[in-house]
Every structure is written in structure tokens, then in C-alpha cells.
Amino acid sequence: MKIFMNHIRFYFIIIYSATIVLGCSQNKETARAYFTIDPKDRKVSVPIYLNDSIPANFTFDTGGQLVLDSAFNANHPSILKHLRISPDTIPTGSGWSKSRVHGLFFKNIYQKLKIGNSLVNYTSMTVFNYKKNSNNPSGDEGVFNIPPEDSVNVWELNFDYNYLEVHNADGFKMPENTLIYPLLGPKNIPRYYVELPLKIQDSDGDTLSIAKKLFCIDLGMPWDIALNTINPEFGFFEKRTDAVWTKFLDSYTKHYKVKCTLSDNFSMDSLRIYTYKYYNYPYPSYTIGLNFLKRFNVFFDMKNRRLGLQPVKHFQRVINPLHPRYYFNIQKNTTGKYIITDVANYKENYFKTAGLRKGDEVIKINDMPIQSVTPIIFNKFLRKDIMVFDLKREGDLQKITVKINHNEKHGD
Structure with missing residues (x-):
């Protein structure tokens, strides 16, 4: 009988100890x-x-x-x-x-x-x-x-x-x-x-x-x-x-x-x-x-x-x-013209190497009037092989073709 009671006490101590450890672990987890x-x-x-x-x-x-x-x-x-x-x-x-x-x-x-x-x-x-x-x-x-x-x-x-x-x-x-x-x-x-x-x-x-x-x-x-x-x-x-x-x-x-x-x-x-x-x-x-x-x-x-x-x-x-990478920026000025205000200066910028310049007035992109080119449409144009810009530079009309690099690395 004494041996039996000792076994009961032993198992009770184990179970009680395990409960304390588990309880502490759960409390620690729920605090997080x-x-x-x-x-x-x-x-x-x-x-x-x-x-x-x-x-x-x-x-x-x-x-x-x-x-x-x-x-x-x-x-x-x-x-x-x-x-x-x-x-x-x-x-x-x-x-x-x-x-x-x-x-x-x-x-x-x-x-x-x-x-x-x-x-x-x-x-x-x-x-x-x-x-x-x-x-x-x-x-x-x-x-x-x-x-x-x-x-x-x-x-x-x-x-x-x-x-x-x-x-x-x-x-x-x-x-x-x-x-x-x-x-x-x-x-x-x-x-x-x-x-x-x-x-x-x-x-x-x-x-x-x-x-x-x-x-x-x-x-x-x-x-x-x-x-x-x-x-x-x-x-x-x-x-x-x-x-x-x-x-x-x-x-x-x-x-x-x-x-x-x-x-x-x-x-x-x-x-x-x-x-x-x-x-x-x-x-x-x-x-x-x-x-x-x-x-x-x-x-x-x-x-x-x-x-x-x-x-x-x-x-x-x-x-x-x-x-996405940044290439250039277009802003509408006070007279209603859409002007390129800056062009990113890095060698992989194919818009720069194609010839876009700060100060160019953009008339059309891919034959679409610039007023209609939303950011969503511009991103669709980026999925094509080329993008064609109709510009006015120092009073002269110009057309610039940009070849899109589909292997360009994105991400930040």
C-alpha cells in the first residue's frame, strides 16, 4: 500500500509539473x-x-x-x-x-x-x-x-x-x-x-x-x-x-x-x-x-x-x-502642355538612350493623345516591344521610337 501511494504521489508530481510548464508555455505564446x-x-x-x-x-x-x-x-x-x-x-x-x-x-x-x-x-x-x-x-x-x-x-x-x-x-x-x-x-x-x-x-x-x-x-x-x-x-x-x-x-x-x-x-x-x-x-x-x-x-x-x-x-x-523602375516624368503645365520634367540618368534607362529629353513636349504615345494615356495604359504600353513618342522639341515635331527591354530587372 505504501509503495502504491508513493507511485501515486510520483505520478501526481510529474503531471502537476508538466501542467505548470505547459501553462507557462501557453501564457508565453498568448502574450505574443x-x-x-x-x-x-x-x-x-x-x-x-x-x-x-x-x-x-x-x-x-x-x-x-x-x-x-x-x-x-x-x-x-x-x-x-x-x-x-x-x-x-x-x-x-x-x-x-x-x-x-x-x-x-x-x-x-x-x-x-x-x-x-x-x-x-x-x-x-x-x-x-x-x-x-x-x-x-x-x-x-x-x-x-x-x-x-x-x-x-x-x-x-x-x-x-x-x-x-x-x-x-x-x-x-x-x-x-x-x-x-x-x-x-x-x-x-x-x-x-x-x-x-x-x-x-x-x-x-x-x-x-x-x-x-x-x-x-x-x-x-x-x-x-x-x-x-x-x-x-x-x-x-x-x-x-x-x-x-x-x-x-x-x-x-x-x-x-x-x-x-x-x-x-x-x-x-x-x-x-x-x-x-x-x-x-x-x-x-x-x-x-x-x-x-x-x-x-x-x-x-x-x-x-x-x-x-x-x-x-x-x-x-x-x-x-x-x-517598377523609374524612367521619366511628365507633368501638365499651366498652359495645358504635357512636358517631360526629368529623365532618369542611368545607362539602363532605354527611354534616355532612345533620345527623350527634359523639356520635350509630349503630343502622343503609340498614336494615343497624351491626355488619354493613364498610368494603367502606360503600363500596358510597357508590355509591348516598342513605344513611339510624338514630341515637340524647340518648336520642331519629332518622332522617337523606344525599344522596351523585357529582361529588365525590377523590384525594390
Whole structure:
């Protein structure tokens, strides 16, 4: 009998211990919200719950704010019903585009999001037709950020295993080999900045140091590092001839592959520096985005205002294979003429080598009046073998035939 009871106690201890281990494992798993990244839009899509009951997929964007798609809201009227507040009508949109639409802005609210098993409160929210007015192939129903009021949590964005987890900051310790920097900028705005000491070397061996510059942390931007025309470092890259030109909105970006060292001890090969000349209100002139952050597991310590960057085991760039090259730009001037305002200066640009020039007035493309050539039609023309331009140059009518290179490499 004594032996029998000892066996019972032994098995009970095993089962109880296993239950504790399994329970801890389940709790750890449910604390994590596992995200996906669609290469076509390169956004971090996270499953969340609104008000602890309505499931949705939202884009996590550290440079954004809480946004709800109007169609999703219409299907779930209870989301706004409990707010009991009249919204303001405001123009809204991406900081990377001049395009604006009307949205409903709710302030001084109490809107809950459940991320993993953590409830996070937001005090403002914008509702507009997000799906229609954003690059959103993944079909996310909204956007969320780290609320600026948060002073108690550590947000872990883990790229080794693709999850987002919100930790209580009390007792939290940064992992070993984590680079730590102060989070800077005003505490009352939903945007976060950091100073990153960078040493850059281009393909010719020329070097550049970037220090004591505020980088905006923008997870919604797919690029590694972006610099605009007001940066003093802009000229270092503009003089180079090895840029890759890609289309972006109504303009273009150029990117350069470089070697980079962070804080004198972490090396990054094949880092891309993107430059752009267009105006992007109200964005800063230095920005780090997804393909920079993906090199690390990222920790936003909101209590101690720190950013932790722990190098991942294996970095894999997120590439949009369909992202098109940039060739030239046509704009309608004040007199109604369609003028080529610039032509990309790289040797693979077959529109340039065929003879298109800045200042040319375009009359027709493939015998179609230029007024009728939409972006969709132009892309169809690109699938043909040739494209014929009827132009007026310095008062003379000209016809230029462009041979399309179907073996051209696209993607970004």
C-alpha cells in the first residue's frame, strides 16, 4: 500500500509539473501577437482585438497613429458607439504623400486594443477610407502605433520569430548584446526619434559619418535609411552614378548599396541609403524604416525612454519584386502642355538612350493623345516591344521610337 501511494504521489508530481510548464508555455505564446509581412506593401500586419472582442488585422506603424478603416467601422458600429463623442472632420493621409482625404478624428477617448494578451489604451483615433487610400494589399483594417501616453510598457518587435509582445517594464531586462540608445523627441506626440552614430563606406571606398542626427523610427517606411534633399549628406550620394532609380508615388527614389558600422561595433553589409527630392510633409529629413529595423529585435522601453537593438541571427531583406523602375516624368503645365520634367540618368534607362529629353513636349504615345494615356495604359504600353513618342522639341515635331527591354530587372 505504501509503495502504491508513493507511485501515486510520483505520478501526481510529474503531471502537476508538466501542467505548470505547459501553462507557462501557453501564457508565453498568448502574450505574443505573431505578425506577417506582405512583400507587395512591406507592412507589419498584426492580429489584434478592438475592445477585447472584435478581431482584426492592423498595420503596426511606429511613425503612424491609431486609424480605423471606415468600411470596417460600418460593419462594427459598436466600436464608435461606446465613445459617445462627436468627432472633428480633418484632412488625413500618409506623411509620404501630398494626397489628403477627409477623416473623422476622435480625441479624449478611451479606445482599447488587445495585442497578444495585453490591453493597450488609446486616447485618439482617426476613421477614414484607409483601404482605398493606402497601399494595402494585405487588406488590413487599420493602423496602430505605440501610444505616446504609454509610460509602463516595453514593446518588443521580434524579427527572429516575427512577433510583437507588450511587456510590463517593471523587472524587464534587455537581452544580452543589445545596443541601447535614448528615445528622443516630445513625449506627447506619436513619433519616436533616436540618434544613431553611423559610419558609411560606398563602393568606391569613400566614407561618411552621420552623428548627432535625429532619425525618425518609421516602421511603415519599407526602406533602410532615407535622406531628403535638405540633408548635408545628400550631396555625398548624388554625385554617384551607381544609383538604382525606382518609382515612388508621383516621383522617384534613388538607392545606394553601402557598408555601414553602427556605434563602431556592429557591421551591416548591403545596407541601402535612399535619397529623394520631393517634399514629404511633415516628415523629418533622417528616417530609418523596416529594412533597417529588421536587422534587430527591437525594444521600445517606454518607461525608461530607451530603444534596444538586439542583432538578429539571420537578416533577410523584404523585397517587393514588382516595384517598377523609374524612367521619366511628365507633368501638365499651366498652359495645358504635357512636358517631360526629368529623365532618369542611368545607362539602363532605354527611354534616355532612345533620345527623350527634359523639356520635350509630349503630343502622343503609340498614336494615343497624351491626355488619354493613364498610368494603367502606360503600363500596358510597357508590355509591348516598342513605344513611339510624338514630341515637340524647340518648336520642331519629332518622332522617337523606344525599344522596351523585357529582361529588365525590377523590384525594390
